[in-house]
Amino acid sequence: MNFKQSLLVVATLIFMISCTESKKEPEALKYVEEPHSYAQPNEAVITHLNLDIDVNFDKEVISGSANYNIDNNNANEIILDAKNLVIEKVQADGKDTKFSLGSYDESLGQPLKIEITPETKKITVFYQTTDKTEAVQWLNPQQTADKKHPFLFTQGQAILTRTWIPIQDSPQIRITYDATVRVPKDLMAVMSAENPKEKTADGVYNFKMVQKIPPYLMALAVGDIAYKPVSNRTGVYAENSMVDAVQDEFSEMEKMMVEAEKLYGKYAWDQFDVIVLPPSFPFGGMENPRLTFATPTLIAGDKSLTSVVAHELAHSWSGNLVTNTTWDDFWLNEGFTVYFENRIMEALYGKDRANMLGLIARQDLDEEVEGFKETPEMTHLKLDLKGKNPDDGMNSIAYDKGFLFLKTLEELVGREKFDVFLKNYFQSNAFSTMTTERFVEYLNKNLLEKHQITFNTDEWIYNPGVPSNAFEIKSDKFEKVKQTIADIMKSNKADKEVAKDWTTQEWVYFIRNFPEDITPDQMAIIDNAFDLTNSTNSHKAMVWYEQAIKHDYRGNDVDQKIEEFLIKVGRRWYVSTLYKAYAGADKVDEGMAIYKKARQNYHSVTANTIDGVLGYNK
Numbered sequence: 194m195n196f197k198q199s200l201l202v203v204a205t206l207i208f209m210i211s212c213t214e215s216k217k218e219p220e221a222l223k224y225v226e227e228p229h230s231y232a233q234p235n236e237a238v239i240t241h242l243n244l245d246i247d248v249n250f251d252k253e254v255i256s257g258s259a260n261y262n263i264d265n266n267n268a269n270e271i272i273l274d275a276k277n278l279v280i281e282k283v284q285a286d287g288k289d290t291k292f293s294l295g296s297y298d299e300s301l302g303q304p305l306k307i308e309i310t311p312e313t314k315k316i317t318v319f320y321q322t323t324d325k326t327e328a329v330q331w332l333n334p335q336q337t338a339d340k341k342h343p344f345l346f347t348q349g350q351a352i353l354t355r356t357w358i359p360i361q362d363s364p365q366i367r368i369t370y371d372a373t374v375r376v377p378k379d380l381m382a383v384m385s386a387e388n389p390k391e392k393t394a395d396g397v398y399n400f401k402m403v404q405k406i407p408p409y410l411m412a413l414a415v416g417d418i419a420y421k422p423v424s425n426r427t428g429v430y431a432e433n434s435m436v437d438a439v440q441d442e443f444s445e446m447e448k449m450m451v452e453a454e455k456l457y458g459k460y461a462w463d464q465f466d467v468i469v470l471p472p473s474f475p476f477g478g479m480e481n482p483r484l485t486f487a488t489p490t491l492i493a494g495d496k497s498l499t500s501v502v503a504h505e506l507a508h509s510w511s512g513n514l515v516t517n518t519t520w521d522d523f524w525l526n527e528g529f530t531v532y533f534e535n536r537i538m539e540a541l542y543g544k545d546r547a548n549m550l551g552l553i554a555r556q557d558l559d560e561e562v563e564g565f566k567e568t569p570e571m572t573h574l575k576l577d578l579k580g581k582n583p584d585d586g587m588n589s590i591a592y593d594k595g596f597l598f599l600k601t602l603e604e605l606v607g608r609e610k611f612d613v614f615l616k617n618y619f620q621s622n623a624f625s626t627m628t629t630e631r632f633v634e635y636l637n638k639n640l641l642e643k644h645q646i647t648f649n650t651d652e653w654i655y656n657p658g659v660p661s662n663a664f665e666i667k668s669d670k671f672e673k674v675k676q677t678i679a680d681i682m683k684s685n686k687a688d689k690e691v692a693k694d695w696t697t698q699e700w701v702y703f704i705r706n707f708p709e710d711i712t713p714d715q716m717a718i719i720d721n722a723f724d725l726t727n728s729t730n731s732h733k734a735m736v737w738y739e740q741a742i743k744h745d746y747r748g749n750d751v752d753q754k755i756e757e758f759l760i761k762v763g764r765r766w767y768v769s770t771l772y773k774a775y776a777g778a779d780k781v782d783e784g785m786a787i788y789k790k791a792r793q794n795y796h797s798v799t800a801n802t803i804d805g806v807l808g809y810n811k
C-alpha cells in the first residue's frame with residue numbers, strides 16, 4: 194500500500210466511524226416514567242441491598258441501616274422512596290453526606306434525596322420505623338395461635354416496602370440482598386430469602402437472596418415458629434400448635450411444583466416454602482419469593498382451599514420472574530397467575546375442579562363489571578393509576594378478566610401452541626419486567642402472526658367490560674347445584690343427602706346463587722339441613738355470612754359467629770365482602786359496631802379498605 198492508498202484507507206475509516214457515530218440512536222432509557230415512585234433510576238439505581246436491623250418488640254420499632262450498591266450514571270443525587278420513617282444519617286461511600294426529605298404525599302410518602310458524586314458506589318441510610326409504618330403489623334400474643342409470644346410480619350405489595358426500608362420502590366427495579374436481623378432470643382426470623390430451619394441461640398439471623406427481585410417482594414416475619422419439610426425443596430413454617438396441620442394441608446406442594454415446571458420451565462428460586470401467619474394477615478397469600486406468606490383461613494382440614502398455594506406458586510413465574518413494569522400492568526402479574534393456578538389445579542385434580550374454579554371467577558368478574566357501571570375504565574386490563582394509590586385501583590378485574598383473556602386465547606389457538614408460547618415468554622423475559630404494550634407486541638409476533646390468527650387483543654386490554662368472544666366455561670357439577678337450589682325453593686325442604694359429596698366449590702356456588710328474594714325462613718331450612726353457620730371451612734362460612742347479612746337471616750346465633758369471624762380474621766377479601774354486605778343491606782350501623790371492635794386487629798391495608806367501605810373516620 195502506498196502513501197496515497199493508506200491515506201484513503203484512513204480517510205474511509207474516519208468517514209465510517211463518524212457515520213456510525215452520527216447514526217447511533219440516543220440510548221433508550223432503561224426505565225420508564227413511573228407514577229408511584231420518586232426514584233430516578235436512569236440517573237442512579239440501587240443494585241444490591243445489605244440490610245442490618247434490630248427488631249424491638251417492646252418499642253415496636255425496627256432500626257438499623259440499609260446499605261446499597263448503586264449503578265451510578267454520572268449522577269450528583271440519588272433518590273429513594275421513604276414513608277413515615279425517621280432518617281437519622283446518610284453516608285456515601287462511608288462518609289456522611291447531605292440528604293433531604295421532600296414533601297409528603299398521602300400514598301407515595303416522600304422522596305429521600307441523597308447527595309452523591311459521579312464516583313459514588315455505595316450509600317448507607319441509618320433509619321428507624323415509626324408507629325405509622327404501614328407495612329409492618331406488630332401482634333401481641335393474644336393475636337397469635339399459641340398466645341405466648343408476640344409476632345410480626347410485613348406486607349410490601351404494592352408500595353409499602355418504603356414504609357419499613359428506605360428504597361427505590363418501583364417494580365421495574367431489581368436487587369439482590371443480604372440481611373442481618375436481630376430478634377428476641379425465643380423467636381425466629383424468616384425472609385423472602387434463604388431461610389433458617391431452626392432457631393439460633395442468640396436471635397441473630399443472616400439471610401441471602403441471590404436472585405434479583407423487585408422491592409415489593411422484600412418481606413420479613415418474626416415469631417415463635419417451627420419448620421416442617423414437605424419435600425426436599427418445599428416445606429412449611431407455622432406456630433407450633435399448627436405446624437403439623439399445615440404440613441398435612443399443604444402436602445401436595447411438591448406435586449404442584451412438578452406440574453408447574455412441566456408447564457412453564459424450571460422453578461427459578463430453588464426453595465418453595467409457605468409460612469402460615471396469624472389470622473390478621475390481610476391476604477389469602479402473598480408470593481414473597483422462596484417463602485409465600487399465607488392466611489391460616491386456608492387450613493380447612495381437607496386440602497380444599499389449596500388453590501391459593503397453587504396461585505402463589507404460579508407467581509414464581511408470573512410476577513416474580515416476569516414482573517409488571519408499573520402497577521398499571523398489574524394484570525400481567527395476576528391474570529397470568531390465575532390462569533396458571535387453574536392449570537395447576539386441573540393437572541392435580543382434573544377438569545371438573547378447574548371448570549368450577551373458572552366459573553366462580555367468571556361470576557366474580559360479571560359482578561365486578563356490574564359494580565363498575567359508573568366507572569367503566571376501571572374494567573380495562575391496562576389501568577391508569579396515576580394520582581391514585583395503586584392499592585385502590587387493584588380489584589378482581591386484573592385477576593378474572595386477565596384469566597378469561599388467556600383462557601379464550603388458549604381455546605382459540607389450542608393448548609399445545611399456547612403452552613409453547615407461554616413457556617417461551619417466561620424463559621425469554623426471566624428476571625426482567627414487562628409492560629402491557631411490549632406483551633402485545635410479543636403476542637402478535639410469537640403467537641398470532643406466527644399462526645395467522647386474528648384476535649381482538651386491543652378490545653380485551655384497552656376497552657371496558659367482557660368482549661363477546663369470551664370463552665364460555667361450563668360445569669356440569671354447577672348445573673346440578675343450580676337444580677338443587679331450585680328444588681329447595683320449590684319444596685321448602687332441604688335434604689342433606691344431595692350435598693354429601695360436594696366440594697367447597699360446589700358449596701360456594703350453591704350459597705352464592707340463592708335467589709334474590711330468598712326469605713329468612715328458607716335460609717333457616719337450609720341452615721338446619723347443612724349447618725352452614727357452624728361451617729369450619731372459612732370460604733363456605735364467609736359466603737354464608739354474606740347471605741345472612743344480605744337477607745336478614747339471624748338464626749343459629751349467626752350474628753355472634755359473624756362478629757367473632759370479623760374480629761379474628763383480617764383477610765381483606767373476606768372481611769370486605771362482609772362489610773360491603775352490611776353497607777349494601779342498609780345496615781352500616783351494625784357493620785360499624787363490629788368494626789369498632791375489630792379494627793385494631795387489622796393490618797393497615799385491610800383497615801384502609803374497610804374505612805372506605807363503611808365511611809369510618811379515623
Ligand code: BES
Pocket residue numbers: 350351475476477478479480500501504505508527584587592766
Ligand atoms: N399478590 C397478591 C396479593 C396482593 C395483591 C397484595 C395486590 C397487594 C396488592 C396475591 O398473590 C393474591 O392475589 N392473593 C389472593 C389469593 C388469590 C388466590 C386470588 C388473596 O389474597 O385473596
Ligand code: ZN
Pocket residue numbers: 504508526527530
Ligand atoms: Zn396473586
